[in-house]
Amino acid sequence: MSRLVVVSNRVTLPQKSGDAPAGGLAVALQAALEERGGIWMGWSGKSSGAKEPAPLAMQTHGNITYALTDLTKTDVEEYYHGFANRVLWPICHYRLDLAEYGRKEMAGYFRVNRFFAHRLAPLLREDDIIWVHDYHLIPLAAELRQMGLKNRIGFFLHIPWPPADVLFTMPVHEEIMKGLSHYDLVGFQTDHDLANFAGGLVREGIGEALEGGKLTSYGRTFKGGFYPIGIETAAFADYAKKAATNLIVRKAKQSVEGRDLIIGVDRLDYSKGITQRLDAFEHFVKSNPGHHNRVTYLQITPKSRSEVPEYEQMQRTVAEQAGRVNGAIGTVDWVPIRYINRSIGRPVLAGLYRLARIGLVTPLRDGMNLVAKEYVAAQDPENPGVLVLSRFAGAARELRGALLVNPYDIEGTANAIARGINMPLEERQERWGRMMEHLLEHDVTRWCNDFLRDLTAT
Known part of the structure; x- marks a missing residue:
């Protein structure tokens, strides 16, 4: 069985004795990782003024290796507080009035995704299955593909995906859509979100819907699906x-x-x-x-x-x-x-x-x-x-x-x-x-x- 590699903005470490139980998502992902053996990589939540963050902090619990990376203060400001939460978040929630696009923040978002890819790549094996989570890391697959990785890579969006008229107000919407085309499976919460995504590809003339839930865009064929997340x-x-x-x-x-x-x-x-x-x-x-x-x-x-x-x-x-x-x-x-x-x-x-x-x-x-x-x-x-x-x-x-x-x-x-x-x-x-x-x-x-x-x- 192939290893599973989960990548998310933040990592949920195993609960210490006496702590409140983890949420259902963490429990499910930890169970899947434990079954297959694997890695969970993400931001440690720490930042510094250093130009280069410290090496990956690795810790192993059972079958799972947790790989945490620090980010610089500039990275956090531009990638997380900036583009992810002041552009993508409001636009995906239909709040165009609150989106504050800045070229510097956009560049920081793509730079940090490239940084994640370069930190993740040395940890990977050829048959690993990679599962990327949420809007912070949309460009990650494109960065990994550019490095020559051919692994199966899936993406799940935990927040809504807006219709074309909302999404296209974002100056870099085409780069975001192109980033998603590098995944093998793009998952959404509901059928409405999937329809908004597929409809945007067709309307913009950058893709089309095929049979069996498949989509084609930017020369790649991939699958789109909806997977309503549950609780324990x-x-x-x-x-x-x-x-x-x-x-x-x-x-x-x-x-x-x-x-x-x-x-x-x-x-x-x-x-x-x-x-x-x-x-x-x-x-x-x-x-x-x-x-x-x-x-x-x-x-x-x-x-x-x-x-x-x-x-x-x-x-x-x-x-x-x-x-x-x-x-x-x-x-x-x-x-x-x-x-x-x-x-x-x-x-x-x-x-x-x-x-x-x-x-x-x-x-x-x-x-x-x-x-x-x-x-x-x-x-x-x-x-x-x-x-x-x-x-x-x-x-x-x-x-x-x-x-x-x-x-x-x-x-x-x-x-x-x-x-x-x-x-x-x-x-x-x-x-x-x-x-x-x-x-x-x-x-x-x-x-x-x-x-x-x-x-x-x-």
Whole structure:
């Protein structure tokens, strides 16, 4: 069996004893690497002012070798904070107004991908299968091909892929499309993302769609597919069940004082629709006086990319809005919104999901959104909550039992919250059962196996 080589912007090292369990993606990739033997390479998260970073830091655990590279401060600023997160991220999330293209940052992005390729190449064997992850590393295969490598190389995009009219606003869109053509398999979260990619090739006149999911572009033929990423469904459900005895979860339950809990969990990002969600919650309370002082909305939002100005501003905006809503509709004995600006461990988070009558997952645009899947997996089968989900999240293509909303429609989202709060038990159970059955079958291990099966077959 060929070795597997995973390349991602950041590397998830094995958990130390006593640490919170790793996320489902890390668990699945580590299992696939352990089975085949292999390497996981990526950025260490460290940077320095040196012109040349230190040699690769290698550590082996079982069948897996972890290879971590430092980057210079200039590399981090141009490649990561610059082009990846101030051009590719906003454009892929349809936020053209926030994309700040700069030639220097673009050059840094391609330079760091070339640097990754030169660090990775000496570690490779002829029959290794290479799996590259996410928008930071789109040009990596082209750099490896230029060095003469003929290995099977797959790419998976974890975020949305926009339609042609959005993508083509980026000055270097053709170089990005050309970079993807050097992979043997390009995977997306949904059929819509795949259609946007293939349609862009055809519309630009740089490629065409063939039979069997194959695409041709820039003289290369490769496969496109969609592989909706899952979670470790059974394990997460077990976390939630066991969390009932967790001290933090028990205290949270007591503090709600019999009110219905609504929960939102998001990384602090403008794509998550947090401000629109706060507006919708306020509208729900004002329009449904019977629920005044009978609901609590818990919004957990860890800080994200605070070095990027848009994210720093977002943090201030969300905090101010939560305070405004609490001041407008709260009372002496009721704080409607609890806003937590830090990370919560996954076992505790699973317990909080299980307490919540409503899971409010309303991004303006999202590749998949695993919070939606975690919320469903965490529910008590005897008394499940209701998922209110944005139709613009990839998860909406799978979770047919959710109440789908347009997050820009504040009144519509407020109405969905009201419907979920008042939904009869039998309907809640039927909706949850359909979604849970799907999640158990389509978990993260299946996602990993399906992608590697197709990549191996190319």
